[in-house]
Amino acid sequence: MRRVALASVRIGVLAGVTAFLPAGAGAQALSPTEPGPPSVVTTGEAVLHWPADLAFLTATTETRAKSPREAQAQNADAMTAVMSKLRSANFPKESIRTIGYGVAPEYDFVNGRRQLRGYRAYHAIEVRVDDPNRLGEVVDLIGASGGTSIGDVRFDLKDRVAVERRVLAEAVADAKARAEAAATGAGRSIGAILRIVDESVASPSPGPRPMFRTMEAAAAAAPETPIVSGDIEIRARVTLTASLK
Numbered sequence: 001m002r003r004v005a006l007a008s009v010r011i012g013v014l015a016g017v018t019a020f021l022p023a024g025a026g027a028q029a030l031s032p033t034e035p036g037p038p039s040v041v042t043t044g045e046a047v048l049h050w051p052a053d054l055a056f057l058t059a060t061t062e063t064r065a066k067s068p069r070e071a072q073a074q075n076a077d078a079m080t081a082v083m084s085k086l087r088s089a090n091f092p093k094e095s096i097r098t099i100g101y102g103v104a105p106e107y108d109f110v111n112g113r114r115q116l117r118g119y120r121a122y123h124a125i126e127v128r129v130d131d132p133n134r135l136g137e138v139v140d141l142i143g144a145s146g147g148t149s150i151g152d153v154r155f156d157l158k159d160r161v162a163v164e165r166r167v168l169a170e171a172v173a174d175a176k177a178r179a180e181a182a183a184t185g186a187g188r189s190i191g192a193i194l195r196i197v198d199e200s201v202a203s204p205s206p207g208p209r210p211m212f213r214t215m216e217a218a219a220a221a222a223p224e225t226p227i228v229s230g231d232i233e234i235r236a237r238v239t240l241t242a243s244l245k
Contacts, residue, residue, distance in 0.1 A: 039241055043239050048166065049231040049232070050163050056154050057136050057150060060147065082147050086127065101123050102122055168200075171236040191243035196239070
C-alpha cells in the first residue's frame with residue numbers, strides 16, 4: 001500500500017482588520033469587511049494504492065443456424081456447458097449473471113439484394129471472481145467449455161467503502177496538519193474545526209482491461225493464461241476550516 005498527500009493553505013483574519021495570504025496557487029481570503037472569527041482554510045489530499053481482491057470478466061457464446069429455434073437451442077447447450085464447468089470449479093451460482101441475450105437474423109447481399117443467411121443467437125454472462133489469482137484459470141475453463149469470446153476484465157475491492165473512508169480520514173488529518181503548520185507560521189494556533197467539506201470525486205471501478213480472447217485462441221493456449229491484477233487507486237480531497245487562536 002502506497003500513500004501520497006498533497007495540500008494547499010490559505011489564512012484569513014476576518015475581524016475587519018487584515019488578511020494574510022501565504023504564497024500559494026490561487027489562495028484566496030474572505031473579504032476583511034465580512035464578520036467572522038480569524039480562521040485558516042486548508043485543502044488536503046490523500047491517495048491509497050490497495051491490492052485488488054475482486055475481479056470480473058465477461059464470457060459470450062454465439063451460435064448460428066438456419067432457424068431462430070435451432071440457433072437458440074444450440075446456444076442453450078453451449079452456455080449450459082460453460083456454466084456447468086464454472087460451477088464444477090466451485091464458482092457459486094450467484095457469482096454468474098446474464099448481462100445480454102438476443103437472437104437476430106443475418107443477411108447477405110447478392111447482386112444488390114438482401115438474402116437471409118440464417119440466425120445468430122448470443123448469450124453474454126458476467127463472472128465474479130473473488131480471488132483474482134484464479135482469473136487465468138477461469139479464462140481457460142470458459143475457453144475449453146465452449147465460450148466464443150472472453151474479455152472485459154476489471155478489478156475492484158470487496159470492501160471499497162472501508163478503504164474510501166480510510167483515505168478520507170487521512171486527507172482530513174493531512175489538512176489539519178497543514179492548518180496547524182500554517183497557523184504556527186503566522187504566530188498562532190488553531191482552535192475549533194469549523195467546517196470540513198468532502199470534495200472527493202468517487203473513484204470509479206477500474207475499467208475493462210484490453211483483453212479479448214476467442215474460443216480458438218483459448219483452446220490453443222497450453223499454459224494457464226497469466227493475468228496480473230495490480231493495485232486499485234483510491235483518492236480523497238477535503239477542505240478544512242479551523243478557527244485561529
